Amino acid sequence: MDIKQLIIDFLKRFKVAFNDEMHFIFKRFTYHWLLWILPLMIFMLISSIFSTGVLFDLPVGFVDQDKSSLSRQIIRDLDAGAHAHLINYDSGLNNGEKALAKAQIYALLYIPPNFEADVLSGRQPTPVLYYNALYYSAGLYSVMDYSGLIHELNSQYRSILATKIGISVPKLAQANFNYDGLFNASGNSMYFQQFSAVVHLLQLFVVTMTIHILGKLPRRTRPSYPFVLGKLAPYTLWYTMLLIFEIALLVLFSQARVAGNPFSMLTVAFFYVIAAQSLGIFLFSFTRSTIDAYSYVGLLVGLALTYSGVVVPELSMPWVARAISSIEPLTYALNRLFDLFLRHADVISVLKTCAILMIYPIIITVLVRKRLVKRLNREEVL
Structure with missing residues (x-):
């Protein structure tokens, strides 16, 4: 079979799985919780915590x-x-x-x-x-x-x-500083934490939903990698738009001025969701059961929070922690999204970040392509 035929066969399986999933994406109550109810509830909770911006009196x-x-x-x-x-x-x-x-x-x-x-x-x-x-x-x-x-x-x-004492005061040098805070000119760190929390918590829901989808794949269909990707694709688009929607709400309520291109934000968010989904595939493939995969989500998200620069600045970390930070997709997504808020990030830097985020699904595809199918078959038996 030549390469062209392989591509056509891949796209056919992908399209069938995509269309099949689109028919009942919102027909399951569990999906409503993972797709929008819990994410928006947590978003409102975080917003209420940081609503005052700073601590007063x-x-x-x-x-x-x-x-x-x-x-x-x-x-x-x-x-x-x-x-x-x-x-x-x-x-x-x-x-x-x-x-x-x-x-x-x-x-x-x-x-x-x-x-x-x-x-x-x-x-x-x-x-x-x-x-x-x-x-x-x-x-x-x-x-x-x-x-x-x-x-x-x-x-x-x-x-x-x-x-x-009768002397004149020498004139001091004047230095003017111009900077943009993340959301306002005060440079309030509360907004930084709120923005970081929104981007970080999205990874939790993406990974959890990915494991849930893989554990519930229809048993009547022979699992294949194009089929799996087609099943996950609707959720890639959904979580991308959810992240952009939450960022837009932060911008609206905080009166932010976005220096970069909003379309570049959408692009970075899309590849960030793909990278997070690939981590979910990795956890599912290398665990014995869906419950085991769920149990590792907390560890994954905790590492991302600790070593992505949200809690501790990356420059203050020891080299071991920096090495861990460099393998977290959240690190690259946050850095580029901050750049798009604060500075006019150029297209080259955005494409570089997207290329780095795309490394995750490529490497994980190589690692789990055959193992994932076996794991899905074993899930059917269980």
């Missing part, structure tokens, strides 16, 4: 041992910021430290005695702001306004001190 204690106009100004301005709500611990620094250790407050500001007098005399006293690093997000957000406040006071009192 976090309890922050202060101990003011100076009680001067300058110390009161610092406390008043920090309390006026969006992130911190100041609580007085005049009873003593020890009580404030105990409250910090018990997470009754997330940070503690200490202003030493003679603070204002030392500032005006040029002795550069240092107020100290501690935060509880065990509560990383809450602790970090509670001190977010402090650095800007101190910078403003330094600029103000620098001019006052210079006038008192």
